[in-house]
Amino acid sequence: MALLETQKLTKRFSGLKAVTDLDLSVNPGQLLGLIGPNGAGKTTTFNLLSGVLMPTSGRVIYKGKDVTGYKPHKLARLGMVRTFQLATVFQDLSVLDNMRVALHYKSGVGFLQTLLQTPGMARKDDSKVYEKAMKLLDMAGLKNFADQKAGSLPGGHQKLMSVAIALAVEPELLLLDEPVRGLDAEEIAVLLHLVNTIRNERGTGVIMVEHNMKVVMDHCDYVVVISFGEKIAEGTPAQIAGDKRVIEAYLGSE
Amino acid sequence: MKLPKWQWFIPILIVIFLFVLPLFMHSPRYLSLFNQLFFNTVLALGVYSVWTIGYINASQPIFFGLGAYTVAILMTRTHWPFWAVFPMAGIIPAIIAALFGFLGLKLKGAYFLFLTIAFCDLLEWMFMSWKSLFGGQVGIFPVPQPKIHLFGYFIDFSRSLVPYYFLALILVVVTCLVYFKLHGSRLGRVWQCVAKNEDILANTGISVFTQKQIVFITSCFFAGLAGAIYAPYMTIVSPTQFNLWQGIWIVLGVLVGGIFSPIGAIIGTVFMAVLTFLLQKSVQFQPLILGMILILTLLFMPTGLFGLPGRIINKIREVSSNKNAKPEIKKTI
Numbered sequence: 001m002a003l004l005e006t007q008k009l010t011k012r013f014s015g016l017k018a019v020t021d022l023d024l025s026v027n028p029g030q031l032l033g034l035i036g037p038n039g040a041g042k043t044t045t046f047n048l049l050s051g052v053l054m055p056t057s058g059r060v061i062y063k064g065k066d067v068t069g070y071k072p073h074k075l076a077r078l079g080m081v082r083t084f085q086l087a088t089v090f091q092d093l094s095v096l097d098n099m100r101v102a103l104h105y106k107s108g109v110g111f112l113q114t115l116l117q118t119p120g121m122a123r124k125d126d127s128k129v130y131e132k133a134m135k136l137l138d139m140a141g142l143k144n145f146a147d148q149k150a151g152s153l154p155g156g157h158q159k160l161m162s163v164a165i166a167l168a169v170e171p172e173l174l175l176l177d178e179p180v181r182g183l184d185a186e187e188i189a190v191l192l193h194l195v196n197t198i199r200n201e202r203g204t205g206v207i208m209v210e211h212n213m214k215v216v217m218d219h220c221d222y223v224v225v226i227s228f229g230e231k232i233a234e235g236t237p238a239q240i241a242g243d244k245r246v247i248e249a250y251l252g253s254e
Numbered sequence: 255m256k257l258p259k260w261q262w263f264i265p266i267l268i269v270i271f272l273f274v275l276p277l278f279m280h281s282p283r284y285l286s287l288f289n290q291l292f293f294n295t296v297l298a299l300g301v302y303s304v305w306t307i308g309y310i311n312a313s314q315p316i317f318f319g320l321g322a323y324t325v326a327i328l329m330t331r332t333h334w335p336f337w338a339v340f341p342m343a344g345i346i347p348a349i350i351a352a353l354f355g356f357l358g359l360k361l362k363g364a365y366f367l368f369l370t371i372a373f374c375d376l377l378e379w380m381f382m383s384w385k386s387l388f389g390g391q392v393g394i395f396p397v398p399q400p401k402i403h404l405f406g407y408f409i410d411f412s413r414s415l416v417p418y419y420f421l422a423l424i425l426v427v428v429t430c431l432v433y434f435k436l437h438g439s440r441l442g443r444v445w446q447c448v449a450k451n452e453d454i455l456a457n458t459g460i461s462v463f464t465q466k467q468i469v470f471i472t473s474c475f476f477a478g479l480a481g482a483i484y485a486p487y488m489t490i491v492s493p494t495q496f497n498l499w500q501g502i503w504i505v506l507g508v509l510v511g512g513i514f515s516p517i518g519a520i521i522g523t524v525f526m527a528v529l530t531f532l533l534q535k536s537v538q539f540q541p542l543i544l545g546m547i548l549i550l551t552l553l554f555m556p557t558g559l560f561g562l563p564g565r566i567i568n569k570i571r572e573v574s575s576n577k578n579a580k581p582e583i584k585k586t587i
């Protein structure tokens with residue numbers, strides 16, 4: 001069974017068709033690349049999947065359940081988490097505090113527990129969260145930056161951090177919006193290693209919107225190409241690379 | 255707020271001092287100053303708390319008033335004892351806050367402020383016009399005095415202001431403990447993040463709207479409890495006692511003290527109370543001086559009085575390091 005499926009997903013912005021009849025399907029552990037020229041509707045698609053926008057028509061099915069129109073936090077609780085292109089971390093907080101906030105929901109400590117717990121209980125809870133946070137930062141290669149302000153990190157590190165924040169919720173489906181944009185070769189390697197690790201170890205499915213064709217062609221299992229909101233091609237990277245319609249969409253027809 | 259261990263002595267000493275103060279201070283003038291200060295502190299902490307999630311709440315005195323009216327109405331009509339009515343004065347404003355928040359907390363920033371302003375006027379009008387319940391312009395008078403039997407002692411609230419002083423002080427201490435604990439915890443960090451980026455927060459599974467509701471309701475709950483003490487303390491509850499201007503003055507006090515910290519909120523409230531007290535004899539200059547202070551604060555002390563020492567220390571360091579650097583520059587020239 002597919003982890004996530006969309007059926008005829010459509011979004012119109014007052015007449016403008018941003019996404020039209022889009023069918024997608026991701027399996028656990030799969031890395032799906034979503035590519036297309038600028039303005040093709042990739043980010044809109046992400047917003048539809050993650051509940052930021054409500055689709056005009058069509059359905060989003062996650063683990064066999066219709067989750068169309070669910071709020072982002074509900075989807076996150078079900079294990080569907082996304083990252084953002086810009087403004088990816090809490091800039092004023094330290095890297096560690098970013099992770100603490102990200103781990104808050106999973107820690108299960110709510111308002112009343114926070115209010116009523118004894119200092120001993122709070123310390124125990126804090127150290128548990130601290131360990132988890134450091135483990136995630138270690139995975140993202142950011143352990144040495146834990147005490148720094150997140151906003152003072154270079155953009156590439158912030159991108160890695162945003163993935164670490166997303167992983168705090170232990171997602172089963174990860175939506176990455178241009179994850180390697182602005183990253184140098186080394187950071188790209190760390191990020192892809194991170195993504196591949198969670199795919200292999202936890203069977204997390206990943207959808208990636210990306211303009212970096214080398215990354216898409218080398219790492220994605222399956223690629224969907226959209227242009228003007230419509231799916232124009234899909235297949236393995238090799239199939240896509242030779243597809244005439246794709247080349248037309250990117251370069252224009254003769 | 256997380257304080258280093260030794261710094262805990264300061265608040266503890268202040269609280270002990272406040273608890274023994276009535277032994278030496280009998281003047282009703284000073285007692286009422288302190289009582290007013292305690293009420294305002296509870297409201298100011300509420301303003302701070304709601305500020306952390308990115309909103310300015312000018313309607314705290316109205317929830318304070320709702321608490322006061324709750325006590326006044328229940329005590330005059332049902333003859334319930336004060337202790338039974340007291341929690342109701344927190345719960346009823348909390349319920350109304352939940353309804354208000356359900357509509358209002360979907361708005362962003364300044365729009366929420368405007369909504370609280372409208373809400374203040376609406377409720378003031380309701381207190382005025384719903385005569386059968388709120389007593390109209392005259393209000394409710396007299397509010398019965400609480401009678402408390404504690405450990406075999408009978409505490410008579412009608413004879414002096416001292417029992418009110420202690421009651422209000424205990425409420426302030428409890429409120430401080432609750433706010434300091436919540437805002438110093440990881441949950442407090444989450445609340446700070448609500449104001450910064452709701453999208454990332456929602457993606458970690460936190461319901462941003464619920465968190466906003468919790469913060470807003472908590473602040474109104476404590477405001478209501480403060481109102482519960484205020485009603486029998488004043489013996490009269492009327493619409494003119496709770497209005498928008500008080501709400502704005504409390505927000506301004508918090509700004510002057512330093513809105514980025516609960517300690518700043520308390521310092522600002524104390525500062526405003528002392529200033530109003532000193533200016534009592536020259537009431538006509540009060541708005542002038544308070545207004546000037548506010549303008550100066552906003553222009554030159556964005557972190558308020560509480561943040562001022564830190565800023566001055568930084569400035570001095572900067573200047574002294576510049577002085578050290580100067581000869582080197584000369585050499586290069």
